[in-house]
Amino acid sequence: MLRLYLSDLDGPSKGSQQEAQTLLAEVRRAVQASQRCIVITGAGISVSSGIPDFRSPDGLFQQLKQKYPNSVSTGKDLFDATLFSDPGMISLFYSFMGELRNLVSRANCTPTHAFIKELDEAGKLLRCYTQNIDSLEKRIGLETSLHTPVSESLDSPDIASTPCSSPPSLASDCSSLDTEDSALAVAEKKTLAAKRRIFRRRQMTLDRTFTRAVQLHGDLDNVVCTICHTKYPFTEKLAEEFCEGAPPPCPRCKEIEMIRDLVGKRSVASGVLRPDIVLYNENHPQSELIGTLSEYDLKRRPDLLIVIGTSLKIPGIKRMVKEMAHSVHACALRSKRAGAGKVIFINRDEPPKGWEDIFDYYVAGDSDRAISLLPIASSPVSLPEPTAALLPIVEIDVTDSPTPPAAVRRQRLPATKRTTKIAAVPAKKKSKVSLSSLLAPTNSRVGVARKLVTSGAVAKPDRKPRKLTSMLKVVKSSATAKRQQKTLPRSPSSPVMSPS
Structure with missing residues (x-):
C-alpha cells in the first residue's frame, strides 16, 4: 500500500513534493482509466456539511x-x-x-457527493454504497430506492381501488370487524388479501441498475x-x-385500537x-435485496474501488470492501495496462492493521481536497498555435487568373480575402534519371535503362530482325569449334604421370 499525504504537496521538501506528485499522477490515472467504479462512503464525507462523524x-x-x-x-x-x-x-x-x-x-451536499454524481453522469459509476443516514446522495440526484414501481392497468376494480403502497384504510377495518361472523365475508376478505399480495409483488420489482446509491444503514x-x-x-x-x-x-395502531374498543373487541x-x-445488533430488513445488488455488481467485474471517509470498524463493511477489492484486482488485463484495477482509500486516519494488501493507495487528508485533485476525465493535450513559419498556407487567387501561376506565393493573406481563395498544394516533381545511375552498383540497371529510353535521354538503338540463315551459320560455327578442340594434341606443358 502506497501512502500519499496531501500535506506533502505543499511541503518545504522538494523530494517529498516530487514523490507526492508521482503518486498523485498514478491515482489520477487509475480514476481516469476506470470504466466500472464502485464507491463505498462513510460519515467522513459529510463532515464539511456540518454533520460530525x-x-x-x-x-x-x-x-x-x-x-x-x-x-x-x-x-x-x-x-x-x-x-x-x-x-x-x-x-x-x-x-x-x-x-x-x-x-x-440544514446540511448541504459536499464536493465529494458532487464527485460521485459526476462519476454517475460520466457512466463510470456502478453503484455507491453509503453508511450515512443523511440522504445527501438522494439530494444530489442519485436514486436510493431499492424498488422500481411498475405502472400497469388492473382489470379487477377491487384491487385498483386499493393501493398497495399505502396502509389499509380504516373503513375496510370497520367493515371487516362488523362482518367478522359472516363466513361469506371472511372468504371475500381472504380472496381480496391474496389479490393484494400478488399485486404488491408485481408492482414492486427489483431493478439491478435502478438504484444508484444503497443506504446500508437506513435514512x-x-x-x-x-x-x-x-x-x-x-x-x-x-x-x-x-x-x-x-x-x-x-397513528394507524392508535386508530385500530380505538375502533376495536368501540365494537367491544379486546385490545x-x-x-x-x-x-x-439500522442499529447495532439489529438485522437489516432489506439485507436480501442489498446482497442481491452487491452480488450483481461483483459479476460486472469492477475495475476501480474508492473507499472514502470510513474507519472500517463494522464487520459487514469490512467484508464488503474485501470482496469488492478482490474483484477489482481480478479485472481484465486490458484495464490494468491502462492504469485501472486499483483500490483507493481516502481518509484522515490510517486504515487498521491488516489492510496493507487490500488497498493499493492510501490518500491521507480531507476527502473534499483529495477529490478536487482527482479529475474524472483526462485533460486534453494543449498544442501550440500554428504559425506561418511552421505551417505555410498556399493560396491561389482564382479571380485574377483562370489558371494557377507557376510560382505560388507562401504567405498568409488577410481574413477578408480568404473567402475567395482556394488552398492548393503544389504537385511533387518527378526526379530525373541521370546517366550516372547506370554506373551505380544496383540490380535495377535494366529498369533504369528503360526509364532513360522512355524519357528520351538515350536514343533507342535500331535493331534489325535476324534471318534464319544467319542463325544457322552461328550454330554451325559453334559446333565446328567444339569438334576442333577435341582433336587438338595435348599441350607439352601439362604434367604427365610416369610409372615409378
Missing part, C-alpha cells in the same frame, strides 16, 4: 459521552438495539434523533412503526416530539414510531 476525537460518540456522562459510557450505546429495554436510554435516544434530524435537514427521511411497520415521513412536527424524549405512538398491542435506521 462517529469515531474521531471530536466525533459524535465523544460529543454524546460529554453531553450525557452519567447515562452513556460510550457514544455507541445510543446506536445499539438493546437501548429499547431501558426507559432512560429511550428518552435520550429520541431526543438525540430529533436534534440529529434537524441538523441533517432519517422516514419513521417506521415498531408493530405494523407502516412508514411515515419524518416531518418537523415529529422531530419536535422526538426532541421532547417521548416516543410518539403510531391489541400498539406500536410507536422510531427512525427508519
Whole structure:
C-alpha cells in the first residue's frame, strides 16, 4: 500500500513534493482509466456539511459521552438495539434523533457527493454504497430506492381501488370487524388479501441498475412503526416530539385500537414510531435485496474501488470492501495496462492493521481536497498555435487568373480575402534519371535503362530482325569449334604421370 499525504504537496521538501506528485499522477490515472467504479462512503464525507462523524476525537460518540456522562459510557450505546429495554436510554435516544434530524435537514451536499454524481453522469459509476443516514446522495440526484414501481392497468376494480403502497384504510377495518361472523365475508376478505399480495409483488420489482446509491444503514427521511411497520415521513412536527424524549405512538395502531374498543373487541398491542435506521445488533430488513445488488455488481467485474471517509470498524463493511477489492484486482488485463484495477482509500486516519494488501493507495487528508485533485476525465493535450513559419498556407487567387501561376506565393493573406481563395498544394516533381545511375552498383540497371529510353535521354538503338540463315551459320560455327578442340594434341606443358 502506497501512502500519499496531501500535506506533502505543499511541503518545504522538494523530494517529498516530487514523490507526492508521482503518486498523485498514478491515482489520477487509475480514476481516469476506470470504466466500472464502485464507491463505498462513510460519515467522513459529510463532515464539511456540518454533520460530525462517529469515531474521531471530536466525533459524535465523544460529543454524546460529554453531553450525557452519567447515562452513556460510550457514544455507541445510543446506536445499539438493546437501548429499547431501558426507559432512560429511550428518552435520550429520541431526543438525540430529533436534534440529529434537524441538523441533517440544514446540511448541504459536499464536493465529494458532487464527485460521485459526476462519476454517475460520466457512466463510470456502478453503484455507491453509503453508511450515512443523511440522504445527501438522494439530494444530489442519485436514486436510493431499492424498488422500481411498475405502472400497469388492473382489470379487477377491487384491487385498483386499493393501493398497495399505502396502509389499509380504516373503513375496510370497520367493515371487516362488523362482518367478522359472516363466513361469506371472511372468504371475500381472504380472496381480496391474496389479490393484494400478488399485486404488491408485481408492482414492486427489483431493478439491478435502478438504484444508484444503497443506504446500508437506513435514512432519517422516514419513521417506521415498531408493530405494523407502516412508514411515515419524518416531518418537523415529529422531530419536535422526538426532541421532547417521548416516543410518539403510531397513528394507524392508535386508530385500530380505538375502533376495536368501540365494537367491544379486546385490545391489541400498539406500536410507536422510531427512525427508519439500522442499529447495532439489529438485522437489516432489506439485507436480501442489498446482497442481491452487491452480488450483481461483483459479476460486472469492477475495475476501480474508492473507499472514502470510513474507519472500517463494522464487520459487514469490512467484508464488503474485501470482496469488492478482490474483484477489482481480478479485472481484465486490458484495464490494468491502462492504469485501472486499483483500490483507493481516502481518509484522515490510517486504515487498521491488516489492510496493507487490500488497498493499493492510501490518500491521507480531507476527502473534499483529495477529490478536487482527482479529475474524472483526462485533460486534453494543449498544442501550440500554428504559425506561418511552421505551417505555410498556399493560396491561389482564382479571380485574377483562370489558371494557377507557376510560382505560388507562401504567405498568409488577410481574413477578408480568404473567402475567395482556394488552398492548393503544389504537385511533387518527378526526379530525373541521370546517366550516372547506370554506373551505380544496383540490380535495377535494366529498369533504369528503360526509364532513360522512355524519357528520351538515350536514343533507342535500331535493331534489325535476324534471318534464319544467319542463325544457322552461328550454330554451325559453334559446333565446328567444339569438334576442333577435341582433336587438338595435348599441350607439352601439362604434367604427365610416369610409372615409378
